[in-house]
Amino acid sequence: MQFSIVRFGACAALALAALAGAARAQELVAPDVLVKDVTLEVVDVLLKDKEIRAGDRAKVIALVEPKVIPHFNFTAMTASAVGKNWVKASPEQKSKLTDEFRTLLVRTYSSAIAAYRDQKFDFRPLRAKPTDTDVTVNVRIIEPGGGRQPITLDYDMEKRPNGWKVWDVRINGISLVANYRTEFDIQVREGGIEGLIKVLQTKNKSLELKPAATAEAK
Numbered sequence: 001m002q003f004s005i006v007r008f009g010a011c012a013a014l015a016l017a018a019l020a021g022a023a024r025a026q027e028l029v030a031p032d033v034l035v036k037d038v039t040l041e042v043v044d045v046l047l048k049d050k051e052i053r054a055g056d057r058a059k060v061i062a063l064v065e066p067k068v069i070p071h072f073n074f075t076a077m078t079a080s081a082v083g084k085n086w087v088k089a090s091p092e093q094k095s096k097l098t099d100e101f102r103t104l105l106v107r108t109y110s111s112a113i114a115a116y117r118d119q120k121f122d123f124r125p126l127r128a129k130p131t132d133t134d135v136t137v138n139v140r141i142i143e144p145g146g147g148r149q150p151i152t153l154d155y156d157m158e159k160r161p162n163g164w165k166v167w168d169v170r171i172n173g174i175s176l177v178a179n180y181r182t183e184f185d186i187q188v189r190e191g192g193i194e195g196l197i198k199v200l201q202t203k204n205k206s207l208e209l210k211p212a213a214t215a216e217a218k
Helices: 004-018 022-026 031-048 055-070 074-088 090-117 176-208
Strands: 120-123 134-142 151-160 163-171
Touching: 022 074, 031 055, 031 074, 031 134, 031 151, 031 163, 055 090, 055 163, 074 090, 074 163, 074 176, 163 176
Parallel strands: none
Antiparallel strands: 120 134, 134 151, 151 163
8 A cells, every 4th residue: 555755744643642751751651562562652642732733843842852752762763764874974974864864753753643543553562572672562553433554563672771672664564664764865975964964853853843733744
């Protein structure tokens, strides 16, 4: 099944927001329990807050940014998205790339989160051993009315000293990280690492100027 960038972004917004709950970052909560509990918490906020549902950018970012960051390994996600070119970057460039990629994700999905419209969630049983340190948590998003096939979300997570961290999200089998890798590779070939940083900075400024309910992922 093919998705538009907007639809991909809206689904991924739910994927990111589902990991909210900064207070849980200090607890070693089981990954599937973490995903389920905080998904329901965030959905509750979305349903009750009319301003967020209307696309209030400030309120959406205030909900997403402090809650998403503790549960994602943005350095690992950026390194994977940049791919083979990561080794070409200096420590300073790696820091800039990580900051810009994190900003891109937060702004893009803060815009897309307003697209949530009463979808239901089916949390699948975790298939992992207690000793596993890398797991995949599976969730299905069921669209209202049942006219479409459920959207599958696969959270690839790793166990860290301060809790489970997401390093990739796959939506109907499409990797969030890989979705950017081809584009990033082209930018590095054309303008080097600095060129990629500038492209990300420009994209972030563009998203910042767009209304939250209409901003696209590209």
